[in-house]
Each structure stands twice: as structure tokens, then as C-alpha cells.
Amino acid sequence: MKRVAAVVALLGLAAVTACSSSGNTPKSATGGGGGLYTTIDGNHPGIDPAGPANPFAPKGNSFTGYNAMKLAWTKNHLTDPNQFYPGIAASWEIAPDNSSITIKLQPNNKWSDGKPVVADDVKMSIAIAYSQGNTAYSLQPGAAGAAADVQVVDDHTLKVTQDMANPSVTFVRGVMDMPVVAAHVWSGVIPANIWDTIKAARGTDAAAEKARADITALGKQIIAFAPPKDVSAGPYVLERVNASEALLVKNKNFYNAANVGPDQVKLLNYTGNEQIWNFLKGGKLDNAPFTAVPADTMAQIKAAPGNAVVKGFSPVALGMAFNQSKAPYDNVHVRKGLAYLIDRDQTTKVASPEGGTPAITTTGIHQKPAQEWLGAELNNLEPYKHDAAKAEEEFKAAGLQKKDGKWALSDGKAWKVTLHVPAPFSDWLSGAENIKSQLAESGVDAEVITTADYPLYLEELAAGKYDIGFWLIALGPAPYNIYSRLYGVTNGWTNIAGKTTHAAPGKAGNWMGGPETIEVDGQKINPGELNAKLNSAGVDEQKTIMLQLAKATNQNLPMIQLWDYVNTQFVNTNRFTGFPEADSDLLRQSSGVWIQLGMVKKKQ
Known part of the structure; x- marks a missing residue:
């Protein structure tokens, strides 16, 4: 990606x-201090001089x-x-x-x-x-x-x-x-x-x-x-910038300047993954934040002297989201059938072998915090493991027909699953192509359509132009933020002045088109209203609501949770030491934060 x-x-x-x-x-x-530290800024592709x-x-x-x-x-x-x-x-x-x-x-x-x-x-x-x-x-x-x-x-x-x-x-x-x-x-x-x-x-x-x-x-x-x-007011001040790089020099007035290791930082320009891979293979970067890397390229990166991989928790997951206002995805049995057909282990291995782990099930929560929020109840949810026989049962329950080994709509018309992804996101594209192949093997015709860039992709997704789109979910750690990706504006719910309202599919940004209420454990719940409560509820009430929303998500499947991200970073210890260790919460911050906290030092 x-x-x-x-x-x-x-x-x-x-x-x-x-x-x-x-x-x-x-x-x-x-x-001691000193030296030039070279990296890229993960929030800043394409330096403009x-x-x-x-x-x-x-x-x-x-x-x-x-x-x-x-x-x-x-x-x-x-x-x-x-x-x-x-x-x-x-x-x-x-x-x-x-x-x-x-x-x-x-x-x-x-x-x-x-x-x-x-x-x-x-x-x-x-x-x-x-x-x-x-x-x-x-x-x-x-x-x-x-x-x-x-x-x-x-x-x-x-x-x-x-x-x-x-x-x-x-x-x-x-x-x-x-x-x-x-x-x-x-x-x-x-x-x-x-x-x-x-x-x-x-x-x-x-x-x-x-x-x-x-x-x-x-x-x-x-x-x-x-x-x-x-x-x-930071550890560095901008010295110069050109189309290739930005050079920053130490700010002697910074409050922790005495513990800032590198005297200078060079941020290299890049516009895509391939440039970052080449920097890493050449041993040019002291650190590179999360970058999607295929297995063969990862082997080349690891082979460069001094390079090492550091992994940590990333509170983000990838979902294959449905526009439920469009047939046949308005039928939960179709969504469940697709969930059983997709082998998430295979998709993750192909698309994000270093940067993701297959989702253990669909909850809308990354599996690590899901264990904290849901406890033992997590094990009681339907895992949707790859099972072609169960997929066939679900398709038949939806009224789909199988003709000459291919699945068709209930009226006999051809059915083609169309997966939309932004072209620059290499892991999403690889994942979509793999899912397309898996579905074809099971008699489901599928295609992958790319959108030129991510802003346009989001614009067209919000306009309801896609049947199925890849969608980031589980954005923790706040529970309200986690479920707002599924039960917020994109699915019709708006929370203003403490009052939750719901817009019809196709209105006010509602492109998911899910039902306003879902039955969970014999009781009808309103997911958007429950999610709004997460904004002010205490911890005990939050856990109760999170379980209700996890169950609703697991049984109604507004999306299929494909993989949970792993924050895979790269460091090179030839020039500097003191990098965060595996699973450090600082891996979500830039090298600049590590440096200003006094961690990174020139190698002696």
C-alpha cells in the first residue's frame, strides 16, 4: 500500500x-551525539520545494x-x-x-x-x-x-x-x-x-x-x-529543501537538545513504495515507518548490512465493505457466503505477509484489543473459516442459482462481484486480485476495478458508486472511533448535540446502506445509537456495548474483516542505536519523536 x-x-x-x-x-x-540521520516522513510523500x-x-x-x-x-x-x-x-x-x-x-x-x-x-x-x-x-x-x-x-x-x-x-x-x-x-x-x-x-x-x-x-x-x-519548537529546524530531500539541523533551543542524538536529519523524497524499497535495499535509511513489502523484496531488504525489522501493534484492520443498498449484497446470506468462500489466510499471505495477520473473524475490532474488550466471548463468535460447503448453503438460502458451475442471481441473470480498490495501494490490489481468483475457483465471476488515487476513491465510495470497496476499520484505541467506521456517517448515523439521527441509504453520505436495527440475542439494537453512547460511557458500559456491536457485526457482516495490520518498521543499526524494540507503543510515532525523547544515539 x-x-x-x-x-x-x-x-x-x-x-x-x-x-x-x-x-x-x-x-x-x-x-554520544552527532551524525546525519536519514529517513522518510510517512505522512509526507512528495516533498514540494x-x-x-x-x-x-x-x-x-x-x-x-x-x-x-x-x-x-x-x-x-x-x-x-x-x-x-x-x-x-x-x-x-x-x-x-x-x-x-x-x-x-x-x-x-x-x-x-x-x-x-x-x-x-x-x-x-x-x-x-x-x-x-x-x-x-x-x-x-x-x-x-x-x-x-x-x-x-x-x-x-x-x-x-x-x-x-x-x-x-x-x-x-x-x-x-x-x-x-x-x-x-x-x-x-x-x-x-x-x-x-x-x-x-x-x-x-x-x-x-x-x-x-x-x-x-x-x-x-x-x-x-x-x-x-x-x-x-522541535528538536530540528528546516535548513533547506529541494525536490530530492529536506535537510533539518539541530535546534539548540529545544528543551531536550542535550539528549538529541543526530545533529542533522535528512528526509528523502518519495512518491511510492518502490522508492522506499530501493532506499532500504541500499541501506540508505536509518528508519522507515510502515511500508507494505512483498516477500521477495523483504528478503532483499533484510540482506542489506545493518537492516532489521521491528514489529508492533497497529490499531487498524482492513475490511471488504458492502453497499447493502445494492442487490444481491442486501441479502445477508450472500455476504455470509462470500465470507465462507474467502480464505483470509491465503489472501493475507499474498497481499500483506509482513504487514498483516489474517483476521480471526469479523468483529470490527482489531484482534488484539478485541481480546481486551470481548474476553472469552470472542471465541463464541462465528469465525467464518474457509468452507465451500457452507458458502453453497448460504448462497442457496439467498436464492442464488448455480448454472454450469457458475453462480447466478435468483432471477437467473449473471452475477459478477466487482471489487474496487485504489490503484496506488499495492497490498489492497494484491488482496483484491487474490480474492477474485478464489471466487472464480468456486464459480463466482469477479473483477477488480482500480481508481487512480485515494482521494478520488473515497469520493466515489462515499457517492455510493461501488458495490464492494476495501475500507479501513477498527481505528482504535477509543471505542467510539473503532465502530464509527461501521456505524457512523458512512452507514447513515450522525451524532449531533447528543442526538443520533439516521439517514436513508444514498443520503447524507450513507453508502453502506445497512439496516437501522439489528437483532442481537433476541433483542433489537440500534448500532448507531449504541456507538454514540460509547462517546461518554464508563468502561464497564463500554464493554457491554462493544460486545453487542461485535455480535451485530459478526452476524450481519456489513463487511468481511480480511486482515489486521501489523506495524512493520525498518531500522538500520550501522550508524545509530536506541531504536524502539518490538511491540513498543512508540512505533506509531515518527523517528523525530524517538529522537526528541533522547532515545536515538550515534553508534560508537
């Missing part, structure tokens, strides 16, 4: 928590973890979205009811131009976040998990309060997962009355609509802004 762009793009509990840099920063590796040093610009030269900083860096916890490593924030305290978070900034951090990083920088960055649609800083009236108030306590302390009229367990994550920029650089872009406009925008009258329109317009100006030079 082309840098698994969809995975990268997608991916953010009430408790009293006090986290500090001393308690959350991994111990530094032994060894003309791009600004602006973290909000789609083609900007602001690289997360290197010269772009967030308040904190999320840990890769199985079930808790509110665990972090320090960034601009040194420590934080979450209120017992999740109603607020008090943030303490790094006391000695400075921007690369020597000015201190203070709470006013963060408050201006929050104003910008409102214009960019950040989840915690939404101006949509009644939005779940939105901030109600931002208070600067002192130069290094802020308190952000949640609107408890419609609370969300992901509020804290939304607050912390936010870029921070220098107020003295951005003040000319942000109107002096911005907070008055934000306050007005929270209303429901005509004045509020105008205020929201003004902030939307401001958002476009922010995206277009080009600072005169890079002013960074």
Missing part, C-alpha cells in the same frame, strides 16, 4: 492522570516530530486513548469526570529564534485549530467532545474545559493532538478579535453562522500562509 496513506491519515477515559516527562520518557540509549514551513499546509515543509510539534505524542494503548508522551506539554492532569485538562508546558523550551514557548503560543494555536476542524475545537453546535473554554493560568499553564452537554472520551486526545505554532510568527494572520468570533460562532443564530463562515475563511488563509522562515 502506498505508504498505507489511508492508515497514516486515519489514525486519534475518564481518569485522574498526572504525567510528566520524567515518568513518560524512555531511558536514553548509551552513546516551494512548500511553506506551515504544519497546516497540505504540501508544506513542516515535519511532525522534527520541526513541527504537538502538545503531546499519543501512546499506542489497546483501549485507552488518553495516554501520551510529552511534547510541548511536560505534564498534564485530567479531571476525574473528563471535564477538563490542565496542561503544564516544558519550562525551558524555546523557539529556534530564541523566544520562549509560552501558554499564549498554545492559545493562538488553539484558535487556529478551530479554523481547521480539530475534533476538540469544533464550532459545530452540540459537537461531541468540544472545548467550552480555554484559560491561560500563567505563562506555562493552560486549562481547557470540555462542553459537558455532549461529552466525549476522546476530548483529551483531541486537545493534545494539536500542532503548536509561534504566536509572534502567526499573529499577523490571526485577527485580534478571534476569540470574540469563536465565542459568537458557538451560537445557533444568524450571527453564529456568519462567525463560523468567517472562521472557515480564516482557515483557508492559514493553510496558505508562508512564514518568512522556519521557527521551530
